Amino acid sequence: MSNSTLIAEDVSVEFSGLRALDGVTLKLDPGEIVGLIGPNGSGKTTLINAITGQVPLAGGEVRLGEAKLSGLSPRSIALKGIARSFQIVRLFNNLTVIENIESAALAHGDGLRKARQKAAGLLEEFGLTALSDALAVGLSYGDKRRVEIARALAAEPGFLLLDEPAAGMNEAETEKLLHTLQGLPRERGLGLLIIDHDMSLMMRLCDRLHVLASGGTIATGTAEEVRRNPAVIEAYLGSEAVDA
Ligand SMILES: Nc1ncnc2c1ncn2[C@@H]1O[C@H](COP(=O)(O)OP(=O)(O)OP(=O)(O)O)[C@@H](O)[C@H]1O
Numbered sequence: 001m002s003n004s005t006l007i008a009e010d011v012s013v014e015f016s017g018l019r020a021l022d023g024v025t026l027k028l029d030p031g032e033i034v035g036l037i038g039p040n041g042s043g044k045t046t047l048i049n050a051i052t053g054q055v056p057l058a059g060g061e062v063r064l065g066e067a068k069l070s071g072l073s074p075r076s077i078a079l080k081g082i083a084r085s086f087q088i089v090r091l092f093n094n095l096t097v098i099e100n101i102e103s104a105a106l107a108h109g110d111g112l113r114k115a116r117q118k119a120a121g122l123l124e125e126f127g128l129t130a131l132s133d134a135l136a137v138g139l140s141y142g143d144k145r146r147v148e149i150a151r152a153l154a155a156e157p158g159f160l161l162l163d164e165p166a167a168g169m170n171e172a173e174t175e176k177l178l179h180t181l182q183g184l185p186r187e188r189g190l191g192l193l194i195i196d197h198d199m200s201l202m203m204r205l206c207d208r209l210h211v212l213a214s215g216g217t218i219a220t221g222t223a224e225e226v227r228r229n230p231a232v233i234e235a236y237l238g239s240e241a242v243d244a
Pocket residue numbers: 015020038039040041042043044045046047
């Protein structure tokens with residue numbers, strides 16, 4: 001775990017001339033939950049990709065405290081304690097739930113015994129113990145998502161970046177996810193950055209929201225501040241959100 005702040009400073013990303021991100025600065029402290037919101041195509045996933053080294057920067061830099069992360073490989077950045085999930089769940093379908101988590105612990109460098117203990121602990125924490133020996137392929141969508149987050153936590157990251165963890169979940173699954181995620185920063189000192197379009201989830205979960213539109217930051221603040229911000233209402237929320 002790290003006591004340092006994760007900082008994406010003045011970050012720009014280009015795809016064949018298209019500026020997907022234009023000078024975005026975002027800070028994430030250990031123990032806080034920040035929501036990254038904005039319309040489709042506003043650059044949210046690209047910002048996570050920029051932080052985790054999946055896309056090169058056209059400008060700016062990403063740091064963990066004083067240490068520069070931009071320019072390092074995704075694997076090196078992961079080894080510095082930055083874990084992520086993807087929009088499309090990535091699990092080993094033909095391994096069981098516990099094997100999926102154990103394999104992440106082994107990849108992190110744990111021995112077999114420690115990996116088993118860690119996996120069992122995470123299953124309990126996530127209410128997945130009854131599914132321990134089920135094959136990942138047969139899980140419900142919500143359970144797959146939770147196994148993916150448990151896998152990410154097996155690497156004991158200081159920061160966890162989640163790309164639309166509630167997408168495709170029903171209401172009950174989303175509530176379960178909310179409770180799981182709410183506890184993580186407190187219990188682990190983890191900094192959490194979450195992209196999701198479920199505004200009810202985001203407003204209840206996040207300490208702060210960061211709003212992107214067309215590759216730039218249009219607002220940051222508490223859920224209350226952001227949902228009354230005229231630029232955010234116009235670009236993303238619509239006027240109904242203010243009365244909700
Ligand atoms: N690998 C890529 N190659 C070319 N263009 C890309 C690539 N990745 C993203 N883009 C473009 O960059 C812009 C930002 O995309 P991004 O996926 O970051 O948006 P987003 O805010 O995450 O959207 P959504 O809410 O739909 O997931 C879009 O115009 C997208 O088409």
